[in-house]
Amino acid sequence: MITSKRALAGAIVLTCLAGSPTFAADTTSGDLVITRAWSRATPGGAKVAGGYLTIENRGHSTERLQSASATHALRTEIHEMAVNDGVMTMRPLDRGLAIAPGQVVTLAPGGGHLMFIGLDGPLHAGDQMPVTLSFERAGDVKVTLDVQAIGAQAPAQTESIAAAEPAHRAEQAAASVAATSDADESFFTHLHAEKAMANVTVSPGRAGPVEIAIQLEDANELPLSADAVAVTLGNPEHGVAPITANAVRSSNDQWRVRMSAPLSGRWSLGLDIRITPSDAVNVVSPILLR
Numbered sequence: 001m002i003t004s005k006r007a008l009a010g011a012i013v014l015t016c017l018a019g020s021p022t023f024a025a026d027t028t029s030g031d032l033v034i035t036r037a038w039s040r041a042t043p044g045g046a047k048v049a050g051g052y053l054t055i056e057n058r059g060h061s062t063e064r065l066q067s068a069s070a071t072h073a074l075r076t077e078i079h080e081m082a083v084n085d086g087v088m089t090m091r092p093l094d095r096g097l098a099i100a101p102g103q104v105v106t107l108a109p110g111g112g113h114l115m116f117i118g119l120d121g122p123l124h125a126g127d128q129m130p131v132t133l134s135f136e137r138a139g140d141v142k143v144t145l146d147v148q149a150i151g152a153q154a155p156a157q158t159e160s161i162a163a164a165e166p167a168h169r170a171e172q173a174a175a176s177v178a179a180t181s182d183a184d185e186s187f188f189t190h191l192h193a194e195k196a197m198a199n200v201t202v203s204p205g206r207a208g209p210v211e212i213a214i215q216l217e218d219a220n221e222l223p224l225s226a227d228a229v230a231v232t233l234g235n236p237e238h239g240v241a242p243i244t245a246n247a248v249r250s251s252n253d254q255w256r257v258r259m260s261a262p263l264s265g266r267w268s269l270g271l272d273i274r275i276t277p278s279d280a281v282n283v284v285s286p287i288l289l290r
């Protein structure tokens, strides 16, 4: 469960003064050393969050992070950066993340990351989020992500103490099951531009009527409040002319729109983000519907 370290802070002050601080989530498993495992608090009930960590392979064989799972997310993906027509998008790694002998791979903001989709409740700064990493050779390795503040760019150094306080999020789990059941079959992508990033969830991820939810972040990955967002869906492969609809704001940085994508396969999703009346960002990304 996600737990809070705050209640234990008083008890561990003396011990952490005595030794040099390390990260709470340092984990060693066979030839793997996993450090700096962290995540960020979620703004305004966002259902997605990124996870970051550093993996060192001290062995003599290439290791591969094949998948990951988190109790509090319906789905966890391993995302890499890819540049598509000048637009940076993040997408799942099909064959996992390879770590050569002696190599240190860092997942960090602006680069590869774990993506938690369909969170069962918000992440708060100070929470600890358990995640299981599945490696080709080492098998399952459990790590704990320290949740930092919204917009944090790196983990804070913390005491190497495992907390055991009951999760304050337990009561949210039951209530949010219905709200996130669609996340299992949703399509998720990020669209990056210089001034803005959009986390886009298409639910369900199959042909037919879909709801497109968009969460906006600025260049510093802080919640971005835009003036207007228009969404364009087209399918040039099948000659479907693009249709544009205005999204409706559902909270400060979140927008929603219902549209129709009647064919399975590859669609083109465009966003026109009016940051201010005189400043707009346009991004386009392929999406895949079953």
Ligand SMILES: [Cu+2]
Binding pocket: 050, 079, 090, 091, 113, 114, 115, 190
């Ligand atoms: Cu991602």
